Amino acid sequence: MVHRKRRAIVCGTKFGRVYLKAFLDPAVPFELAGILGRGSDRTRRCAERYGVPLLTSVAEVPDDVEAACVVVGAGAGGGEGAILAQALMDRGIHVLEEHPLLPSELADCLRTAHRNGVQFHFNTHYVTIAPVRAFIDAARRLAALGPLSFVDAACSIQVAYTLFDILGEALGGVRPWAFVPPAPWPEAVSRIAASAPPYRTLEGVLAGVPLTLRVQNELDPRDPDNHSHQLHRITIGGRGGCLTLVDTHGPVVWTSRLHLPASAAPLAAIDEAPEAHLDYPTVAWALDGPPPTHRQVLGQVWPRGVVQALTRLAAAIDAGTPPLERGQYHLAVCEAWRQATRLLGFPAPPSARETAPVPPGAILSDARAQEIVRP
Template sequence: MTMRAVVCGTRFGQVYLEAFRHPDNPVQLAGILSGGSDRSRACARHYDVPHYTSPDDIPDDVDIACVVIRGGLLGGQGADLALRLMVRGLHVLQEHPLHQDELAACLRQARRSGVVYHLNSFYVHVEPVRRFLAAVAELTRSQPIRYIDAACGFQLAYSLLDVLGQALGGVRPWAFADLPDAAQAYRATQLDVPFRSLDGVLGGVPVTLRVQNQMDPGDPDNYAHLMHRVTVGTEAGNLTLVSTHGPTVWAARPDFPRTVGETDAAPHFDAPASSGEEHLDLPSARVLGPAEAPGFRHVFGSVWSAGVARALGELVAAIEAGGGAAGRGQYHLTLCELWQDITARLGPPELLRADPPRFVLGDGLAAMARAAE
């Protein structure tokens, strides 16, 4: 029998609502729960479902609640709502992030109520990130990871840590040095310093994290210079997720031809490849999968909703298996602890008022690049 779900919240919740139109979504949309805003009522009309303003109004034939409301750290009541819904016997898929104490309370309530609770870090489910993680898994079958270089906007730090945890197979042990006060020198010259860097170890691997620790309080979800960028390095080369939505690029490690003899100091670049040097004729870098990332309209309308459909599929599979995914909950508790450690080291984001970006068309850049050939 098809399970039925309500979506709680209609800001980012609109992405979840659109996911119910995805052919791979195993769940039927049964309604919207919100505080009663005009936007939420309009969404209910658009998706032709009932609109509820209290958890007590949700019918008993609803199985799942998607809680897409901010947690306490971001000034919302998402965790409290999730607890109420689980007391009623609903399984919950909750959008990240949460404070570690909030997540622990939700996991305890899920056990008491006999329901399944999943915290959704979202981006590990979108196709370009999954493609990157699959490439990392294939690479690490023969090559241990030697280093990671990663960057994100501060709003995306938790999801970045989950991407890194998936790539590494976990995040323990970790240790990060305190943030150097290099920004003080920049402040003396009144320069804008968007990124803060932390060096440390994650999952036993050397890691550099660069976080744009800035926010426009009037529009907190916008004006990040980037979302996620990750490079996983091995002895053979490195895999880079250029941006959240791709592409993934493999770049071989530079390996210059050896000299022919002990007394021959001149490299023979034009000599035929000898045994063991066949790799010198391979591309030094190549794109894995589509060479272009999708446009943001397609991202918001299709790529993200497909990721939500996948997260819902995982929730349904756990429900049908009888729950019992204690390891998943413990993993996210660890991520919360790590995320709070890192954000404490970074300090509160710098508040600024940002102007809308002046967009540049890629076709013009490509034409200029061709002219330089």
């Protein structure tokens, strides 16, 4: 039996272009019915490309639209995404909203969803893409073997919000948490540095597990989407070794801990100890085929993540799941992120060297990168 796809709109065409591409996937449980925007040239081009109406106000949204993807900045960036989401829910439309939201905005949206009997799903995007999902699943399997020892993570400030959601999914929540304020460098150290340090280090506890978090606390307001040294890199330690998400887009790597057995102490050669674990590989990784190119990330990996988010929204609509059930978890993620970023302080602008035009050869081809790692 073929089920009718619900009609949905996409609001915003900056990151919203990733959402629009998701609607080309046959697996997506919604049909694109329009684009809501301010009528910019880009938005008009998007509407023409996807063959759907361009809407410029909530009042213009057709009555048969059942869901909306709100991919518009909210209060953290001086936008009105949360207000737009609530206006759509007041019309009885289910909403999938892209991050970030302030805790108060998320609470308002959840209350609006409850009042109108609709679904409100909060999407931090990266948590839905395949490599991150593989890491989360692996972390849960690791946790089932015994207590976790530590989390060591690094990210750019642009994706710090999403890092807390990834960790929350991997650790089974974020409570309890507490953070130690980062310590400034001594003047004697700062004086000899070639430039200001791009990273600030925050230590503490997340979900009861010791945490070290390094954040590139830099942001160029003229070009906020660029200049990140990395997006996410996460290592979770267990008794037997470490599980690492090397990059947001993979691979997931297991590094076995070296344990020298007591039986080796009297031997003339350490490697002649009889223990079987000395024959285990030092590293195991999950990588099917070659790693994706950046073009594939933008055009395939990210849209497939949106398909996953929309599939969850459709399932919640069918089941009538109370949005507050998942909302309580996201409220905790919001609050942990807010406390952490307050301690980190306002992002500094990147150095002039980082924001200068990219010189020829700075972005390495695959062949050149291979020359560096395999001389």
